[in-house]
Amino acid sequence: MPDNQYAILKKEELNSFISTLSKLNKLAAPVSRGYNNYSFEEVNSGDEIALKYIPTILPPKKYFMPVHETLLEYDISKGLNADAVTESEEMILFGVHTCDIAGIQCLNMVFSEHPEDHNYLIRRQNIKIIGLECNEYCDEFANCRLMDTHLPDCGYDLFFTDLGDYFIVHINTRAGEEIIENAGFFKSAQTRHLNELASFREKKRALFKIELPIESKFIPDLFDRSFESKVWDDLDERCLACGNCTTVCPTCYCFDIKDEINLFLTAGKRYRVWDSCQLDPFAKVAGGKNFRKARKERQRHRYYRKFRYSVDRFSRFFCTGCGRCSRTCMAGIRLKETLKSLIETWIK
Numbered sequence: 589m590p591d592n593q594y595a596i597l598k599k600e601e602l603n604s605f606i607s608t609l610s611k612l613n614k615l616a617a618p619v620s621r622g623y624n625n626y627s628f629e630e631v632n633s634g635d636e637i638a639l640k641y642i643p644t645i646l647p648p649k650k651y652f653m654p655v656h657e658t659l660l661e662y663d664i665s666k667g668l669n670a671d672a673v674t675e676s677e678e679m680i681l682f683g684v685h686t687c688d689i690a691g692i693q694c695l696n697m698v699f700s701e702h703p704e705d706h707n708y709l710i711r712r713q714n715i716k717i718i719g720l721e722c723n724e725y726c727d728e729f730a731n732c733r734l735m736d737t738h739l740p741d742c743g744y745d746l747f748f749t750d751l752g753d754y755f756i757v758h759i760n761t762r763a764g765e766e767i768i769e770n771a772g773f774f775k776s777a778q779t780r781h782l783n784e785l786a787s788f789r790e791k792k793r794a795l796f797k798i799e800l801p802i803e804s805k806f807i808p809d810l811f812d813r814s815f816e817s818k819v820w821d822d823l824d825e826r827c828l829a830c831g832n833c834t835t836v837c838p839t840c841y842c843f844d845i846k847d848e849i850n851l852f853l854t855a856g857k858r859y860r861v862w863d864s865c866q867l868d869p870f871a872k873v874a875g876g877k878n879f880r881k882a883r884k885e886r887q888r889h890r891y892y893r894k895f896r897y898s899v900d901r902f903s904r905f906f907c908t909g910c911g912r913c914s915r916t917c918m919a920g921i922r923l924k925e926t927l928k929s930l931i932e933t934w935i936k
């Protein structure tokens with residue numbers, strides 16, 4: 589029996605599919621940058637894509653929330669109005685892992701709250717997402733099983749799972765259906781393909797084990813009891829306050845707004861740039877006071893934003909388990925080790 593929600597793409601047709609897709613749309617996918625580093629870049633052929641990759645240096649949030657984004661421009665020689673600017677173009681992201689799809693879902697929630705972020709939402713609408721399943725655990729830094737982001741849930745248009753000599757593709761939206769119809773390389777999935785997918789997922793569930801001695805439902809309790817924990821003192825001594833951990837995080841969304849004006853004070857622009865709660869000036873207010881002066885306060889804040897505050901506000905964790913913060917930290921601060929220390933301190 590054919591299944592309309594699933595399609596099949598033979599492996600040998602992937603390159604033709606990618607070439608066709610890149611001719612019809614701007615297409616970005618993970619590419620290798622050497623030394624086990626990967627980044628999402630524009631691609632034109634399947635050969636450029638890294639199908640097996642650990643999380644990219646920056647998450648795909650860079651397409652939804654650019655590092656630097658102009659918000660408005662003005663030139664009083666042309667009139668006194670400031671023109672709102674929305675930088676957005678239609679594109680497809682191919683090969684997005686489930687942890688990064690979860691990150692985009694977190695950002696969707698944040699930027700849909702009142703007042704809605706028009707620029708983000710327009711971009712979200714213009715970007716189609718093709719997910720790609722991880723068949724293996726990426727490395728020792730990930731905690732996607734604990735965060736329950738290791739399996740596809742929703743938040744994509746199409747989702748590819750590699751089943752050997754073919755991909756089985758879940759069609760999740762009308763836009764995804766159109767991609768398949770326009771490309772023309774896909775066949776309907778049959779019952780045997782669905783059975784192979786079910787058996788693959790069963791093996792994957794056994795392979796991906798909860799990384800820490802805690803069930804995720806107890807994590808908010810853990811944090812309720814950990815505000816004064818000595819674990820934060822340890823991070824205070826080690827953290828270099830470089831801000832890398834928040835920059836690479838798929839759910840961090842803080843930005844600063846800046847103005848740039850010409851020397852004659854007649855024209856300029858307002859833009860926003862990514863900011864980080866780990867940097868010293870982040871919490872500086874008028875009068876020179878800094879309400880998170882100590883590094884331990886800033887580190888604690890980062891962890892509470894991921895595991896406690898977001899549960900109250902959005903009913904979900906804002907950690908997707910991607911492991912980027914641990915992979916990038918020059919001071920060797922590892923998220924799983926911090927959580928483990930908090931758990932051990934709690935149990936004592």
Ligand code: SF4
Pocket residue numbers: 826827828829830831832833834866913916917918919920921
């Ligand atoms: S990457 Fe490491 S050293 Fe840099 S701010 Fe984050 S925890 Fe501190």
Ligand code: SF4
Pocket residue numbers: 731833836837838839894906907908909910911912913914923
């Ligand atoms: S806190 Fe670390 S592991 Fe969690 S989503 Fe952010 S970068 Fe990934």
